[in-house]
Amino acid sequence: MPPTYKAPLRDLRFVYYELFDGADLARLPGFEDATPDTAEAVLEEMGKIASEVLHPLNAVGDEQGCRLENGTVKTPDGFRDAWRLLREGGWMGLTARPEYGGQGMPYALGVAASEPMISANLAFSMYVFLTHGAYDALDHHASDELKRMVLPRLVDGSWAGTMCLTEPQSGTDLGLVRTRAVDAGDGVYRLTGSKIFISAGDHDLAENIVHLVLARMPDAPAGIKGISMFLVPKLRPEGGRLVPNGVSCSALEHKMGIKGSSTCVIDFDGSTGYLVGEANKGMRAMFTFMNAARLHVGVQGLALSEAAYQAAAAFARERLQGRALTGAKQPDKEADPILVHPDVRRMLLSIRAFNEGARALTAWIAMEIDHAQSNPDPERRREADDLASLLTPVVKAFQTDLGFEMANLALQVHGGYGYVREYGVEQIVRDARITQIYEGTNGIQALDLVGRKLPAHMGRYLRRFFHPVQRFLEEEAADPAMQEYVAPVAKAFERLQRATAWLAQESLKNPDQAGAAATDYLHLFGYVALGYLWARMAKVAREKLAAGAGADAGFYRAKLATARFYVQRMLPESGARFATLMAGSAPVMEFPDEAF
Ligand SMILES: Cc1cc2nc3c(=O)[nH]c(=O)nc-3n(C[C@H](O)[C@H](O)[C@H](O)COP(=O)(O)OP(=O)(O)OC[C@H]3O[C@@H](n4cnc5c(N)ncnc54)[C@H](O)[C@@H]3O)c2cc1C
Known part of the structure; x- marks a missing residue:
């Protein structure tokens, strides 16, 4: 199938x-x-x-x-x-x-x-x-x-683009970039060096490829403050023609997934490049690319989980094995579909609740980015930008960590058929794995959240998220029918507030406290963000049903049931994350290096 x-x-x-x-x-x-x-x-x-x-x-x-x-x-x-x-x-x-x-x-x-x-x-x-x-x-x-x-x-798609950051010795730490850019006058530079792991680095889809390359000028300060960004075309326009520009692909990586995407070693040999933005401010220019890319990779986590869900739900309806614990559901058949088994339903509902929650979180941030860029009111622009900055690492890391986990659950729903190729779900699992690594590993996203985003402007970014959540919870506290959704979120939100206050204090005394807590804190944040959005989705669904949803009633009832599943069966994970991070860095850092 x-x-x-x-x-x-x-x-x-x-x-x-x-x-x-x-x-x-x-x-x-x-x-x-x-x-x-x-x-x-x-x-x-x-x-x-x-x-x-x-x-x-x-x-x-x-x-x-x-x-x-x-x-x-x-x-x-x-x-x-x-x-x-x-x-x-x-x-x-x-x-x-x-x-x-x-x-x-x-x-x-x-x-x-x-x-x-x-x-x-x-x-x-x-x-x-x-x-x-x-x-x-x-x-x-x-x-x-x-x-x-x-x-x-x-x-018009006649040319394509890439981002060339990584070098063999320079992955997370881009201050170690060695590719050289020498000023050749007239705003032109000659670039020499080798980049690895470059997605879409070379291919036959477009006539030309433009590389955005991080490189260092000879007199640049050491480290990250000496990195500039250059545009280096594979073929250089000259006299109305495109001529070779000393850019070549010397190898392709053989990898676990996304095999149809070329991952290239790209060599620059005195290639003509043009400075983009200011000299030595390349990281600032590249961050525009990276922030949009991080959100996009968060969408990849969601999108793969959605594809996996669709495959798993279809399989679970068809595959006949065993009988429902409470008695046969389809006695005319040799066995019941596996959809009747609580453990299979648990897996399917986990994937579904993650997907719909992540879709809401993604949409929220994407729309805020439009406001940040185009709203005529400067205060609204700033608010939107703050929120998007805060939540971008959460979207990237939470949605790809859970996206992978969910793809893996979808494979489990398939049993042995999930492990073989023709059902397609093992490809989804392999493809999903990279999303946790590229565009800044998920560990680095967590450090970005804890080390940069939380303290930014004395907690201003954080307030852009905390205030609307707090307001919503207070408004809904008066509605008894909403309590089944709102009360668990309020509890998880309180944990997030306590963890945030703890981090703010402890990381001043000992930075390892923040480093050791970061990933659990990011996950706690992700669970709370989805909880808040699930409670809001439940509110909308209830209102639609109360107004007479007609043919859509099934859709809204399923929304409410999924909301219930999320707050009762997934959101409690926030408690484990809270307990783990509050244990502090000692169990992590006191382990002797030589014993590893
Ligand atoms: C398929 C694929 C496509 C890619 N596409 C591109 C591309 O198009 N362009 C591009 O430039 N690059 C690309 N990359 C590279 C990718 O972005 C890097 O692999 C990634 O940023 C991690 O760098 P690294 O592999 O050198 O790992 P390292 O930086 O060596 O990290 C190894 C481990 O140490 C951890 N670590 C490192 N530093 C710290 C720290 N300070 N604190 C805590 N933990 C730390 C990391 O989280 C990770 O777990 C691609 C990679 C792959 C595999």
């Missing part, structure tokens, strides 16, 4: 237009065309492309992988046609500015549309996502001349 995939359009509509006021985005300047009807049409069309074009290529990409032939990377069969289809449909420029040929849609719509694309085929989506990321970084930081040269080509 090969897996199938259908975009969760009803649930996307629920989070964007019923839980949140998606129509509000069309009131932001420049987004007047982003009406709910347009958004619905965009998502429906992407849903179709995902199911009919990208998903059938997912196993092909996994089987064939990429090949390096005569210095050029060949993508798996069908990827070129899919890229062409997206180009012709204007998908590369969905959220890009109209002046560069884009459609000028809100960022949040781009995020919503990316979910089905990733669910259907993560490996393929990497080429699109890196091109979008390069567009965004250049749009924010490049000179007008560079923008005119590159952006229209990224938007």
Whole structure:
């Protein structure tokens, strides 16, 4: 039974237009065309492309992988046609500015549309996502001349983009980057060095590839403060032609998953590059790319878990084994479907409750990013930016840690069939594993949350999350019917507040306290954020049912049942995370190094 995939359009509509006021985005300047009807049409069309074009290529990409032939990377069969289809449909420029040929849609719509694309085929989506990321970084930081040269080509998909940070000795610690950039005058630099693990570093989908490269100038300060960002095209425009620019792919990595995505060693040999942003401020420019990328990787965690859920739910309805503990449910058959077994239901509901909660969290942050960039009110812009900054590491790490865990549960639902290839779920597990590693490992996201985001502006970022949660809990405290959802969230929220106060005090005395607590704290945060959103979703569902939901009644009843499952069966994990982090760093740090 090969897996199938259908975009969760009803649930996307629920989070964007019923839980949140998606129509509000069309009131932001420049987004007047982003009406709910347009958004619905965009998502429906992407849903179709995902199911009919990208998903059938997912196993092909996994089987064939990429090949390096005569210095050029060949993508798996069908990827070129899919890229062409997206180009012709204007998908590369969905959220890009109209002046560069884009459609000028809100960022949040781009995020919503990316979910089905990733669910259907993560490996393929990497080429699109890196091109979008390069567009965004250049749009924010490049000179007008560079923008005119590159952006229209990224938007029409004739060129593609990459981010080149990692080197063999420089992964998490980018201060160790050795690639050199020497000033050749006239704003041109010559770059020499080798980058590893570069996603979409070379391929045959586009005519040209522009690399955003972190490098160091000869007189730059040591460490992270001496890193600059350069745009280095694979082929350099010269006299109306594209000529080779000393950029080559010398090897492809053989890896556990996302095999259809090329992961390249890219060598620069005196390659012409152009400075993007200010000299020695490359990390600032790259952070634009990395922040958007971190949110996007959080979507990858959710999207893979959604694909895994769909496969597991379909399997559990079909697979007949054993009888329900309370007596046969389908006595006419040889056995009952495994869906009747409490343990199988536990697994399916865990995945579902995570997916719908994560979809809400993603939508919330994506819409706040639109407000941060386009709201005319500076205070609203700042508030939105604070919240997005705070929650970006949570979305990245929590959603990919749980995304992987959930994909693994979906495999478990399949029993032995999950471990063999044709059911597709083992590919999802392998593909999901990288999301916890790239774009800053999840451990680094946790340190970012604890070390940078919590103390920022005397806790201002944190208040952007704590205040609305506190307000919601207080407002709902008076409604007895809401208590089954609200009371567990209030308890978990209180733990989060206590853990935050403890961290603020302890990490001043001993930084290892923060380091040892970080991952558990981030997870505690994630569980509370989803709990808050589940309580809000329950409120919406109750209101819709009370107003007479008609044909949608089943959808809202399932929402309420999933909310109940989340607060009763998943949110208690916040208690374990709280207890673990409050144990402090001693059990971790007092273990003698030589005993490892
Ligand atoms: C398939 C794939 C695609 C990739 N795509 C790209 C790409 O397109 N562009 C690009 O530039 N890079 C890319 N990368 C590289 C990726 O971003 C890095 O692998 C990642 O950032 C981690 O760096 P590292 O592998 O050197 O691990 P290290 O930095 O060596 O880390 C090893 C371990 O130590 C931990 N650690 C390190 N430092 C600290 C610290 N200060 N505190 C606590 N823990 C720490 C880490 O969390 C990790 O668990 C890709 C990697 C892969 C595998």
